[in-house]
Amino acid sequence: MASRKPRPTQSGRVTLSEIAERVGTSSITVSRVLNAPHLVSEELRTQIESVIAELGYMPNRAARALARARSESVAVLIPSLSNTVFTQLLEGVRDVLHAAGYRTLIGDTRYSPEEEESLLRAYLEHSPDGILITGFDQTNATRDLLQRSRVPVVHMMEMTDADMYSVGLEQFDAGLAITRHLLERGYRSIGFLGAQLDPRVMERLAGYRAALHEAGLNYPVGEILDPTPSSIGLGATLLGRLLEQAPHTDALFCCNDDLALGVLFECQRRGIPVPGKLAVAGFNDLAAAAWVHPTLTTVATPRYEIGHTAASMLLQLMNGETPVPAKKDVGFSLIVREST
Amino acid sequence: MASRKPRPTQSGRVTLSEIAERVGTSSITVSRVLNAPHLVSEELRTQIESVIAELGYMPNRAARALARARSESVAVLIPSLSNTVFTQLLEGVRDVLHAAGYRTLIGDTRYSPEEEESLLRAYLEHSPDGILITGFDQTNATRDLLQRSRVPVVHMMEMTDADMYSVGLEQFDAGLAITRHLLERGYRSIGFLGAQLDPRVMERLAGYRAALHEAGLNYPVGEILDPTPSSIGLGATLLGRLLEQAPHTDALFCCNDDLALGVLFECQRRGIPVPGKLAVAGFNDLAAAAWVHPTLTTVATPRYEIGHTAASMLLQLMNGETPVPAKKDVGFSLIVREST
DNA sequence: CTGTTAGCGCATTCAG
DNA sequence: CTGAATGCGCTAACAG
Numbered sequence: 001m002a003s004r005k006p007r008p009t010q011s012g013r014v015t016l017s018e019i020a021e022r023v024g025t026s027s028i029t030v031s032r033v034l035n036a037p038h039l040v041s042e043e044l045r046t047q048i049e050s051v052i053a054e055l056g057y058m059p060n061r062a063a064r065a066l067a068r069a070r071s072e073s074v075a076v077l078i079p080s081l082s083n084t085v086f087t088q089l090l091e092g093v094r095d096v097l098h099a100a101g102y103r104t105l106i107g108d109t110r111y112s113p114e115e116e117e118s119l120l121r122a123y124l125e126h127s128p129d130g131i132l133i134t135g136f137d138q139t140n141a142t143r144d145l146l147q148r149s150r151v152p153v154v155h156m157m158e159m160t161d162a163d164m165y166s167v168g169l170e171q172f173d174a175g176l177a178i179t180r181h182l183l184e185r186g187y188r189s190i191g192f193l194g195a196q197l198d199p200r201v202m203e204r205l206a207g208y209r210a211a212l213h214e215a216g217l218n219y220p221v222g223e224i225l226d227p228t229p230s231s232i233g234l235g236a237t238l239l240g241r242l243l244e245q246a247p248h249t250d251a252l253f254c255c256n257d258d259l260a261l262g263v264l265f266e267c268q269r270r271g272i273p274v275p276g277k278l279a280v281a282g283f284n285d286l287a288a289a290a291w292v293h294p295t296l297t298t299v300a301t302p303r304y305e306i307g308h309t310a311a312s313m314l315l316q317l318m319n320g321e322t323p324v325p326a327k328k329d330v331g332f333s334l335i336v337r338e339s340t
Numbered sequence: 341m342a343s344r345k346p347r348p349t350q351s352g353r354v355t356l357s358e359i360a361e362r363v364g365t366s367s368i369t370v371s372r373v374l375n376a377p378h379l380v381s382e383e384l385r386t387q388i389e390s391v392i393a394e395l396g397y398m399p400n401r402a403a404r405a406l407a408r409a410r411s412e413s414v415a416v417l418i419p420s421l422s423n424t425v426f427t428q429l430l431e432g433v434r435d436v437l438h439a440a441g442y443r444t445l446i447g448d449t450r451y452s453p454e455e456e457e458s459l460l461r462a463y464l465e466h467s468p469d470g471i472l473i474t475g476f477d478q479t480n481a482t483r484d485l486l487q488r489s490r491v492p493v494v495h496m497m498e499m500t501d502a503d504m505y506s507v508g509l510e511q512f513d514a515g516l517a518i519t520r521h522l523l524e525r526g527y528r529s530i531g532f533l534g535a536q537l538d539p540r541v542m543e544r545l546a547g548y549r550a551a552l553h554e555a556g557l558n559y560p561v562g563e564i565l566d567p568t569p570s571s572i573g574l575g576a577t578l579l580g581r582l583l584e585q586a587p588h589t590d591a592l593f594c595c596n597d598d599l600a601l602g603v604l605f606e607c608q609r610r611g612i613p614v615p616g617k618l619a620v621a622g623f624n625d626l627a628a629a630a631w632v633h634p635t636l637t638t639v640a641t642p643r644y645e646i647g648h649t650a651a652s653m654l655l656q657l658m659n660g661e662t663p664v665p666a667k668k669d670v671g672f673s674l675i676v677r678e679s680t
Numbered sequence: 681c682t683g684t685t686a687g688c689g690c691a692t693t694c695a696g
Numbered sequence: 697c698t699g700a701a702t703g704c705g706c707t708a709a710c711a712g
Binding site: 013015016017027028031032035059060062063064065066067068 | 704705706707708
Binding site for chain 2: 012013056058059060061062063065066071081082084087088090091094103104105106108121122123124125126127148150231232233236261262265266268269287288290291292293
C-alpha cells in the first residue's frame with residue numbers, strides 16, 4: 001500500500017535510536033543516560049556510554065530545542081565588536097553563560113536601533129532563553145518584540161528609572177566626576193569632545209555641563225560634537241577643530257579614550273604641552289591609557305564585571321528566580337594620571 | 341481510550357498551522373508563502389501574508405533546521421575577541437554571511453587548540469552548515485571531528501601546502517619583508533620581540549631570521565620571546581628586557597603593533613630617540629600606528645578582506661560549488677613611516 | 681528502572 | 697496550485 005519514497009536519511013549523523021538499537025534498548029533510555037544518568041542502571045549505562053563513545057554520537061541541538069521548547073542559547077546585542085569596551089563585556093558574559101551550558105548568539109548593532117531591531121527579529125527565531133542588550137535606546141518595535149516574546153531581558157551599561165533589569169553605571173555621574181576633577185585642578189575653560197553621540201556619550205556630556213554649571217561656568221564654544229564613530233584619527237581631527245573654535249581652552253574632557261589618545265598624539269605633533277598648555281581626560285581606561293606619554297587621566301569602567309553580573313542576573317531570571325535588586329550599579333573610578 | 345495528558349502548548353508562539361487554520365488552508369501552504377511564494381496563488385498569498393503580519397508570526401528555526409537538516413548557521417572560531425585583528429575579520433565574515441541569510445556562531449578559543457576543540461564539539465551539535473577556523477594548528481581530535489562531520493571548512497589567516505581551503509597571507513614572507521626593509525635602512529643589530537607565540541608569530545620570526553641570514557647576519561641575543569598574551573604593557577616590559585640583554589640593538593621588529601606601541605611609549609619615557617637610537621617596526625597596522633609619535637612602520641594585513649573572502653569561499657562550498665583556487669593569498673603591504 | 685506513545689513545528693514527497 | 701501523509705531527532709508524560 002504505502003508507496004511513498006522515504007526521505008534519504010538526513011544528516012547521516014548517529015542518532016539516539018541507532019545507539020539504542022545497537023545496545024538493544026530504547027532511545028529514551030539512551031536519552032536518559034545523557035540527561036539523567038542516575039535514572040539508568042549501572043550496567044545499561046556503561047554499556048550505552050561505550051557505544052556512544054564508539055560511534056562518536058553527538059546530540060542534535062535543534063531536535064532537543066524543539067522537544068524541550070528551550071534552546072539553551074542567549075542572544076547578546078552590543079553596539080560594536082571593534083570596540084574593546086564591548087568585547088571585554090562579552091568576556092564576562094561568556095564566562096558565566098558557557099559555564100552554565102548556554103551558547104551565546106552575538107549581534108553587532110553598529111550603534112543603530114534599527115539594526116538592533118532587525119538583529120533581534122532574526123535572533124528571536126532561535127527562541128533564545130534570554131537576551132542581553134545594550135542600553136535603553138530601543139525602537140518601539142524592539143520594545144514590543146521583547147515584551148511579546150516573554151523572554152527575560154537584562155540591559156547593560158547604563159542605569160534607568162524604568163522598571164527593567166539592568167547592570168551598569170551612572171554615565172552622568174561619571175561625566176560629572178571627571179569634570180569636577182578638572183575644575184579642582186584649577187582649569188576653567190574646559191572643553192568637551194564627543195563622537196558617535198550614542199546615549200552614553202550624551203549622558204557624559206550632560207554630566208560635564210552640570211559640573212560646569214555648579215561651578216558657575218559654561219563653555220559652549222568648547223563643545224565639539226560629531227556623530228562619526230570614535231577613533232584615534234577623529235580625536236586628532238577634532239582637536240584641530242577645537243583649537244580653531246576655542247583657542248583658549250585649557251582642559252578637555254574627551255568622551256572616550258580613543259578620542260583622547262588622538263588628542264594626545266596630535267598635541268605631541270603640534271608641540272602643545274600636556275597638561276601644561278592643555279589638560280586632557282578620557283573615558284574607559286583602555287589599555288593604552290596607562291602607557292601613553294603623558295599617561296592619561298580617565299574614568300575606569302568595569303566592563304568585564306558588567307558582562308559577568310548581567311549574565312548572572314539573566315541566569316537567575318532564566319531559572320525563574322527574581323534577582324534582587326533588579327538594578328545593579330557597578331560604579332566607576334576616577335583614574336588620575338599625568339595628563340591633568 | 342486515550343487517557344494521556346497532552347503536553348501544554350509549548351512555546352506559546354504562533355505556528356504555521358494556527359495561521360493556516362485562521363485562513364482556512366493547510367500549514368504547508370503557509371510554509372510555501374514563506375519559502376516559495378511563487379507557488380501560491382496571488383489571492384491566498386496576500387490573505388496569508390496579512391494574517392502572518394497580524395499575528396506577528398515568527399518562524400521557529402529549530403523546527404526548520406530539523407526538518408531540512410540544514411541550520412543556516414556557520415561556526416566561526418577565532419583566537420581572541422579582544423584583538424581587533426580578529427574583530428575586523430569578523431566584520432568581513434558577517435557582511436557576507438548575513439547577506440546570504442546565515443547566522444554566525446562566534447567562538448573565542450583564547451589561542452588554545454584544546455579550547456578550540458571543545459568549542460568545535462559544542463558548535464557541531466548545532467549542525468553548522470559551514471565552519472571558519474583560524475590557522476592550521478588544530479588538535480588531532482579537532483581534525484578528526486572536522487573530517488567526520490563532513491561540514492565544509494575554510495581556514496583563515498595563514499597559507500599552507502596541505503590540501504585545505506584557506507584564505508590568508510604568507511606570514512613568513514611578511515616577516516621577511518619588514519626585516520629586509522630594516523636591513524636596507526642600514527640597521528644591523530636587529531632584534532625581535534615576540535609574544536603569545538602562536539603559529540603566525542613563529543612564522544614571522546622565521547621570516548625575520550631568514551632575512552638576517554641572507555644578509556650574512558644573525559642576532560640571537562636580540563630575540564625576546566614570551567608566551568604571555570600581547571599587550572602594550574608587555575611591549576614596554578620586553579623593551580626593558582631587550583635593552584639589558586642586548587643594549588646595542590639598533591632596530592626592533594615587534595611581532596605586532598601592540599608590542600610596538602608599548603616599545604614606542606617606553607622609549608619616550610626613557611628618552612630613547614626613535615628611530616635615531618632605535619628603529620621600531622610593528623605588524624598589522626592597527627588604528628594607532630598612523631597617529632602615534634613617531635608614526636609606526638608596520639605591515640598592513642587585510643583582515644576585513646580575509647574574513648570577506650573566506651566567507652565567500654565557504655558560501656560556494658555550502659552551495660556545493662568548488663572554489664577555484666582553493667587557496668587565496670590576500671597579501672600584505674609594507675607601510676613605511678617615521679619610526680624606521 | 682525501562683519502555684510506549686505522542687508530539688514539538690516545519691518541510692519533503694507525492695497525489696490530486 | 698493545493699493538500700495529506702510522514703518524519704526530522706529528541707524528550708515529556710505516563711504506565712508498567
